[in-house]
Amino acid sequence: MPETARKNKGNTMKKHYGQYGGQYVAETLVAPLKELEAAYVEAKADPAFQREFGEILREYVGRESPLTYARRLSEHLGGAKILLKREDLNHTGAHKINNTVGQALLARRMGKKRLIAETGAGMHGVATATVAALFGMPCDVYMGAIDVERQSPNVERMKMLGARIHAVSEGSATLKDAMNEALRDWVSNCDDTFYVIGTAAGPAPYPEMVKDFQSVIGAEARRQCLEKFSRLPDEAIACVGGGSNAIGLFAGFMGDKEVKLVGVEAGGKGLESGEHAASINGGRPGVLHGAKTMLLETADGNILDTYSVSAGLDYPGVGPEHCFLHDTGRAEYTVITDDEAIAAFDMLCRFEGIIPALESSHAVAEAIKRAPSLGKDGIILVNLSGRGDKDMQSVTLYKERNSI
């Protein structure tokens, strides 16, 4: 039996993706992870759970989200039609809420009294604070001190929603350090606390569970595309930090071999500069935060400080399934620099009247690159994972500093 099959055998959920994934955690977290897995497997099969999840997505989050044809942008580029899956129109402004609704429902079902979360750009923090308010649970959010600074509107939103914010100033003071601190909280309080991980990374069963909760993106987009254009897209593009919006989009097309799946990593100042957050393109296999994954690390196995203009992509690892999809060739992973992302941000604002999140701007930039070479009959589907209200300050600052 191949190694992966052997490791996954007897377990109810997928834990390994080729050589990636797993449960590289302290022994204290093994029992809580088993408890989580058992609870989720049961919930997933329970129609009542799925019904409530669907109902909240519909009536609270505002799903389904539209599929918007970016007509002026597409015509300007003179190639393929660019379609935008509008996760930015969800309540709280990003795809993150799909996952936090699912995990909060599960937390309540498991009798957990308190939610904790890590956050980078603050979107997952806001989405967790939101469901905590919705379900009447206390919520603690860990956020790197640098991110607290550059995403201050989201910090205020979380506070208004009743969450306690803990600025983490250790290490690089960004997302990875926030996750370290959230893990420390969880290991100390796992009896009554549910850790809402915001991306398709971390120890099993998180990557698989988060994919399930986000797969509504791909399922809707596939149906909407078929309804409107009577065919599937040629390419489906999403940005990848940890990779939850991308895996949610890809999930809808995994079996459609003719649909090219493209993940876009944060190239920061360029791969060669060393200042980026492109784990798949610039890293090597390693182990961090509970999973084997592609990692940006030093020769000595310490984790590197990453850089991206977008706080939500500023993470040295990536979800294990993305590493596997890269190795098998099912998905392609490219890199978009800060400059390219900012240019795409501007274009979407001016051509479509949509202010995208800086994270999502990376995916838009990749589509802008590709559209001209695909014929007019081509269709490129872009996951517009979030809106850019939170990024006003970052974009203004970036333009000032770079005289754009």
Place this chain on the structure above:
Amino acid sequence: MKRCRITEAFRKAKAESRGAFTAYLTMGCPTPEAGEKAVGDVIAAGADIVEIGVPFSDPFADGGVIRSASYEAIRHGMTLEKSLAAAKRLRERHPDTGFVLFSYYNPIFSFGTGRFADAAADAGIDAVLVVDLPLEERGELLQALSPKGIGYIPLIAPNTPLERVKEIGEGLENSFLYVMTVKGTTGERTSLPEDLAARLEEIRSVSHLPVAAGFGISTKAQAEEISRHADGYIVGSALVKKLMRGEKPCLS
């Protein structure tokens, strides 16, 4: 024949009717030289086993003291490779002390498990403890360590079921069960849980390996109390804190 210093250390302590004392030190803290010298100090102060701690950039299982020590050590350029080199020098001076290399998994995985096992054997390391490598994931490393006769020290948490404790101990030699006294990160605690004695006895009853308790132990009184119910105790943060203050690393 390769010596089993971990087993020997527990046997010796038992013969002397006391618990075996394991001391954790972060290599490179407060400086590479002072850190290395501190190993000699804790051995002189009675340590039977020394945990040679490898600093890591993201010590997510550690409390404040060992985190600070880790960051400090990295600033001083300490690495896994240099920790092994230090262990090799220390081995020459201390031929009988048990040496446990204590690390997160990524530095070892990044170094290469095979290459690591060779280097650890060459440095005279007796056993390896990896914080984030539970039973389900340890196969890859054990496969490299076993042929070299290097033991593996597993962690047991307060929420580890007894059946699993048995499974965890299975097949391990020249080792002990490292029982964490509390759920949480490393660091001193003013009091230890009330049910700890019962928990230690329960674990002992199902284990062929010696049982030692760690996390939160900082005083001689605590160490003596633990020794009534376990084969040994581990002290880390309390020693590291003293070192960082420029004091001798010993129990008060």
